[in-house]
Amino acid sequence: xxEKIVIALGGNALQSKDSAPTAxxxxxxxKRTCGYIAEVSQRGYEMAIVHGNGPQxxxxxxASETAKDTVPPMPFDVCGAMSQGYIGYxxxxxxxxxxxxxxxxxxxxxxxxxxAVDRNDPAFQTPTKxxxxxxxxxxxxxxxxxxQYTMGEDAGRGxxxxxxSPLPRRIVEISAVRLLWDRAIVITCGGGGVPVAENPDGTLxxxxxxxxxxxxxxxxAEEVGADVLLILxxxxxxxxxxxxxxxxxLGHLSLAQAAQxxxxxxxxxxxxxxxxxxxxxxxxxNPDKRAIITSLDHCLDALDGKTGTVVTFA
Amino acid sequence: xxEKIVIALGGNALQSKDSAPTAxxxxxxxKRTCGYIAEVSQRGYEMAIVHGNGPQxxxxxxASETAKDTVPPMPFDVCGAMSQGYIGYxxxxxxxxxxxxxxxxxxxxxxxxxxAVDRNDPAFQTPTKxxxxxxxxxxxxxxxxxxQYTMGEDAGRGxxxxxxSPLPRRIVEISAVRLLWDRAIVITCGGGGVPVAENPDGTLxxxxxxxxxxxxxxxxAEEVGADVLLILxxxxxxxxxxxxxxxxxLGHLSLAQAAQxxxxxxxxxxxxxxxxxxxxxxxxxNPDKRAIITSLDHCLDALDGKTGTVVTFA
Numbered sequence: 001x002x003e004k005i006v007i008a009l010g011g012n013a014l015q016s017k018d019s020a021p022t023a024x025x026x027x028x029x030x031k032r033t034c035g036y037i038a039e040v041s042q043r044g045y046e047m048a049i050v051h052g053n054g055p056q057x058x059x060x061x062x063a064s065e066t067a068k069d070t071v072p073p074m075p076f077d078v079c080g081a082m083s084q085g086y087i088g089y090x091x092x093x094x095x096x097x098x099x100x101x102x103x104x105x106x107x108x109x110x111x112x113x114x115x116a117v118d119r120n121d122p123a124f125q126t127p128t129k130x131x132x133x134x135x136x137x138x139x140x141x142x143x144x145x146x147x148q149y150t151m152g153e154d155a156g157r158g159x160x161x162x163x164x165s166p167l168p169r170r171i172v173e174i175s176a177v178r179l180l181w182d183r184a185i186v187i188t189c190g191g192g193g194v195p196v197a198e199n200p201d202g203t204l205x206x207x208x209x210x211x212x213x214x215x216x217x218x219x220x221a222e223e224v225g226a227d228v229l230l231i232l233x234x235x236x237x238x239x240x241x242x243x244x245x246x247x248x249x250l251g252h253l254s255l256a257q258a259a260q261x262x263x264x265x266x267x268x269x270x271x272x273x274x275x276x277x278x279x280x281x282x283x284x285x286n287p288d289k290r291a292i293i294t295s296l297d298h299c300l301d302a303l304d305g306k307t308g309t310v311v312t313f314a
Numbered sequence: 315x316x317e318k319i320v321i322a323l324g325g326n327a328l329q330s331k332d333s334a335p336t337a338x339x340x341x342x343x344x345k346r347t348c349g350y351i352a353e354v355s356q357r358g359y360e361m362a363i364v365h366g367n368g369p370q371x372x373x374x375x376x377a378s379e380t381a382k383d384t385v386p387p388m389p390f391d392v393c394g395a396m397s398q399g400y401i402g403y404x405x406x407x408x409x410x411x412x413x414x415x416x417x418x419x420x421x422x423x424x425x426x427x428x429x430a431v432d433r434n435d436p437a438f439q440t441p442t443k444x445x446x447x448x449x450x451x452x453x454x455x456x457x458x459x460x461x462q463y464t465m466g467e468d469a470g471r472g473x474x475x476x477x478x479s480p481l482p483r484r485i486v487e488i489s490a491v492r493l494l495w496d497r498a499i500v501i502t503c504g505g506g507g508v509p510v511a512e513n514p515d516g517t518l519x520x521x522x523x524x525x526x527x528x529x530x531x532x533x534x535a536e537e538v539g540a541d542v543l544l545i546l547x548x549x550x551x552x553x554x555x556x557x558x559x560x561x562x563x564l565g566h567l568s569l570a571q572a573a574q575x576x577x578x579x580x581x582x583x584x585x586x587x588x589x590x591x592x593x594x595x596x597x598x599x600n601p602d603k604r605a606i607i608t609s610l611d612h613c614l615d616a617l618d619g620k621t622g623t624v625v626t627f628a
Contacts, residue, residue, distance in 0.1 A: 020385075020386055021386070022386040023386070023388050023389050023392045024389065059385045059386075060396070062381070062384060062385050063377050063378055063380075063381035063384070063385040063388075064377055064381075066377075066380065066381035066384045066385065067376065067377035067378075067380035067381045070376060070377070070380045071334075071373045071376050071377040071380065072334055072335070072336045072337070072373075074337050074377075074400075075337050075338065077403075078337045078400050078403065078404075081399040081400050081402070081403035081404075082374070082396035082397075082399045082400050083396075083399070084399045084403075084426075085395040085396045085397070085398045085399025085400065085402070085426050086388075086392050086395050086396050086399070088395070088399070088426040089391075089392065089395035089398075089426050089428070089508055089520075090392075090395075092426065092428070092487070093428065093510070093518050093520075096486070096518070097516065097517045097518065100516060101516065107487065107489045107490045107493070108487075109425055109426070109487050109490035110425065110426035111423055111424065111425065112398075112399050112402040112403050112406065112423070112424035112426070112501075114403070114406070114407065172410070173406070173421065173422075173423050175421045175498070176421045176423035176494065176498050179421070179493065179494060179497055179498065180490060180493060180494065183493050184489070184490050184493065187426075194403055196407070202411065202414060202415070203411045204407050204410070204411065206403075206407075
């Protein structure tokens with residue numbers, strides 16, 4: 001039986017380093033990324049891809065807000081769905097080519113995916129994710145009144161809307177992912193999924209929230225019974241005392257060790273912490289499986305056990 | 315065996331009649347539309363949905379062009395992919411609810427879909443589809459020089475970019491559509507598909523073009539071996555001498571009759587003609603199958619043979 005992998009692909013694997021990259025520049029980066037993913041598929045792994053969307057949805061929201069006097073602005077959930085179309089299109093175009101140039105004719109498909117969150121998630125009490133344009137304080141106060149936005153001051157650069165980052169509870173289109181799983185590379189839960197909440201009458205409704213894509217990938221990995229949750233980021237290995245002279249890169253992390261390091265505050269809150277937490281959640285739910293945190297260019301070696309940080313139950 | 319239907323859903327079934335509808339207003343219209351589609355599914359038909367995207371992609375392009383000094387503008391193919399995410403999300407959310415409120419738990423899924431066109435398609439010689447913002451003649455000339463756009467004067471309202479409307483040649487993600495066909499309602503080829511052309515090295519590349527969604531639906535219907543191509547539009551039946559005192563609504567059209575009426579110029583070039591031509595193409599390729607042109611609220615009766623215009627080979 002081929003091993004089943006869910007790949008969580010960070011924003012860095014999808015964007016160019018330009019300060020204002022065009023869609024074409026991003027596509028070039030996606031093509032390079034897809035070369036690595038095609039190699040993984042070539043080795044016989046079955047896989048799904050969950051990608052981030054931070055820079056892309058940021059630009060969609062910014063364009064929508066900038067043009068608001070000409071075109072009614074898009075709600076944030078719709079911007080998320082649009083980013084799934086945009087990024088999914090680029091990945092499936094580039095990955096299909098990377099596969100076929102390796103002699104592999106295999107379907108690649110993007111599913112527009114809703115992920116349900118709980119309206120009572122405590123995250124809604126303390127929104128933390130800044131999105132979209134910068135405003136003056138006066139404009140910010142007006143948006144708070146007029147649109148019931150939560151606004152926050154962003155590192156001295158101005159005021160921005162902030163939204164919550166609740167946990168993913170349910171992947172609405174999971175049955176379609178399962179149907180396609182062993183016969184296509186499925187791109188799903190893009191940007192963590194389009195965030196929706198369930199109303200009392202059973203309807204789903206888009207909410208303004210950002211679901212962490214590593215947690216969405218973790219939920220997907222549980223739902224499809226993946227063998228490996230592969231979280232790709234900027235570094236080859238997770239480190240403790242990161243950036244200090246005695247930084248230590250970790251080849252392996254047990255659940256207990258990881259919990260200890262989390263308690264010590266070893267991992268950056270907006271960066272490595274959610275990745276380690278997602279990895280911990282996966283092996284806690286699946287004690288015989290593993291999570292791997294590594295960089296794109298080391299992913300093949302990491303799958304072979306040669307590098308990366310492998311997180312296991314014991 | 316249940317009958318297999320490909321539904322081509324016109325823009326009017328997806329947009330509110332407001333001059334500048336919000337995404338929320340559009341969603342309300344989509345909900346109503348999905349009630350009818352859920353009834354068709356309820357009757358046991360298997361189906362895929364191909365939707366138009368004219369108003370939505372128009373607004374995405376317009377927002378992108380309006381905000382161009384703040385955010386690099388999106389290429390037109392990316393705008394199309396974004397509209398698939400946007401509209402697909404709304405349809406799958408609304409249709410899933412319409413099904414479940416009828417006691418039917420059935421997957422609904424949107425596939426981001428590329429449709430290949432031929433760079434030698436004669437349509438590229440005479441672009442006809444206006445897209446995006448209006449410009450002055452001077453601005454238009456500048457865009458022609460700087461970006462190699464084709465610009466055209468649009469009915470006295472100003473200058474706009476015009477793009478070609480080539481025929482769809484191949485649905486890139488067709489294998490995924492086939493995998494899902496009998497186990498989900500598949501939303502695919504939205505807006506006629508994201509238009510791509512094949513390069514000599516085998517890569518696909520987005521092109522600025524608008525593929526007619528009725529022709530994309532027709533190609534899909536051929537590819538999946540559909541029994542019915544159901545084209546939904548504003549009117550209950552196709553008419554000849556349309557809008558004249560002696561207008562005649564047609565309950566049935568053979569291929570030969572249809573060809574005669576097309577020759578007489580009975581059908582509007584940007585409106586009914588492509589629908590009739592798509593229907594003709596389908597029954598020419600499948601002489602034992604049928605195409606139906608009718609309105610959303612008559613689609614159930616039309617499937618039962620009680621109304622609509624049924625197009626058959628003989």
